[in-house]
Amino acid sequence: MKDHSLEIYNTLTRSKQTFTPLEPGHVGMYVCGPTVYGDAHIGHARPAITFDVLFRYLRWLGYKVRYVRNITDVGHLEHDADEGEDKVAKKARLEQLEPMEIVQHYLNRYHRDMAALNVLPPSIEPHASGHIIEQIEYIKKILEAGYAYESCGSVYFDVAKYNADNHYGKLSGRNIDDLLNTTRELDGQHEKRNPLDFALWKKASPEHIMHWPSPWSEGFPGWHLECSTMGRKYLGDTFDIHGGGMDLMFPHHECEIAQSVAAQGHDAVRYWMHNNMITIDGKKMGKSYGNFITLEQFFNGDHPKLAQAYSPMVIRFFILQAQYRSTVDFSNDALQAAEKALQKLQDAYARLQKLTPAEKSNVELPDYMKLCQQALDDDLNTPMVIAHLFDAAKHINAATDGNTKLSEADIKALKDVFDTMAGEILGLRLGAADTGADLTPYEGAVDLLMEIRTNAKQNKDWTTSDLIRDKLAALGFNVKDTKSGVEWSLK
Ligand code: ZN
16 A cells, blocks of 8 residues: 555545555445446546546555445436426337337446546446346335335325435535425425435336336336445445536435435445536537537537537546546636646657656756645546646656756656656556547557467467567557567657
C-alpha cells in the first residue's frame, strides 16, 4: 500500500473526511449506473469518468477495490415522463422489440462509448432485472419493520412514518414540510397515504410487458430499490463509497438511505460522493433546449450545436480539467481550447520519448509524482494534477529545445509521472497511437499479423516473416523481436 492520506468530500456530513475503509486494504464502491433505454449522452460521461479516476487511484494506491455499477433496466419511473410509464416497456411497444433486446442494444452502445472514453469496466455490473427475488425480500423486510404498506397490489414506502423516527432528507438537506408543499401530483397517487411516499413495488397495468410475480401483485420493483438491494448483495450491509451525480441526491439516494435504515436499521453507506452537473452553453441539458447531445454525436460531430467532432480523449480531458464537485459547461470554444491543451501534453509526451539524457541535469525538477498524489489526495483535484503535468511539459520542451539539460534519472521521473498520473490514473491516452479513435480492432489485426509472423519464423519461412515486418514498417509500425516474443508499436 502506498503512503497516502486521501481526503474525500462526504455529501452526508458536508465535509472533507480522511478516507479509511471498513476493511483494511479493501474498498467497496457502488455507483449508480445508466438507465438503458437510449444512447448515452454527455451527462453519463461525467459520473463514469469521475468514479473511474477514483477507482484507478484507489487501485494504484494498493487497495483491492470491488466496484459495482448497476444497469437500470426495469421500472424506472420518470417524474417528468408521461404518466410515469416504464420507458423500456414503452419503447418496446413502439418498436415491436423484446424489452431485453432494447436493453442489450443500448447496453452494448453504452459499453462502446465507455471504452472510447477509456472508462474501465466495473468489477460487477448487475442488472435490476436479474435481482427481482432479492428486491422482493428487501421489500418484505421494510414491511416487517413497519415502514411500508400495501395498497391496491402496490407497496409504498411510508415517508411520514419513517420521518417521525428518522430524518428523511438528511442527505439533500431538505425538510419534509417543504417537500410536502412542492410535491406534484403523480400517477396512482390516490393509492398513497402521502404524495411523498414512493413505490417499492408497482402493480403492472395490463399493457405493461416487464413484470414479475410477487406476494402483492404481478408487477415490478421501484427504481430506488435496486441500488439498496444490489449494493447490499455485493458489498455487504455496510460499505465504503456510494457515488453518483448530484441530480440523484434527491429523491434517489435519499430513498436509498431510507430503505436501508428501514430494512437494516442503519444507512449502508459510509461516504456519499456526488459529482456536479454538466451544462451546455450555460444551459441545463434537455430535449426542450435542443442541446441534448449523445456521446456518439460528440465523437462524430453530427449535431447542429457542434462545430466539429471531438475525440473521446478531448471529452475526457475536458471533464477532468474541472474538479468533480464544480460544474462543467460545454461549448465549442471551451472544447477547442481543451483539444489544443491536450495536444500540447501529447506533443510533450512524444518529445519526452526522444530526449537524450545528459550526464547531469542543470535544472532542478520538482517531485511531480508527489505533487500529483497530493492533488489527488485532496478530494481528487484533477485540475491540479493537470497543472503539474503542464509544468512538467515545460521542462520537457526546454530540454528538447536545448535550453536545459536533463539527466537519465530526471527523464525517467518525467516518464513515470506521465505514464502513471496522466495515463494510469487520469486515463488519458497520450501516445502517438492514441488519437482517441477506438483502435481495438486494429490492434487485434496487428496482433494477428504478429502471430502469423511468429508461426512463419518457427517454420523457417523467412520470406513471409520479413514481408510482414517490412510492410508494417512501411506503414509506420515498429516491429521488434525480443526474448519474450514480438513487440510492436506505432512509430
Ligand atoms: Zn442508484
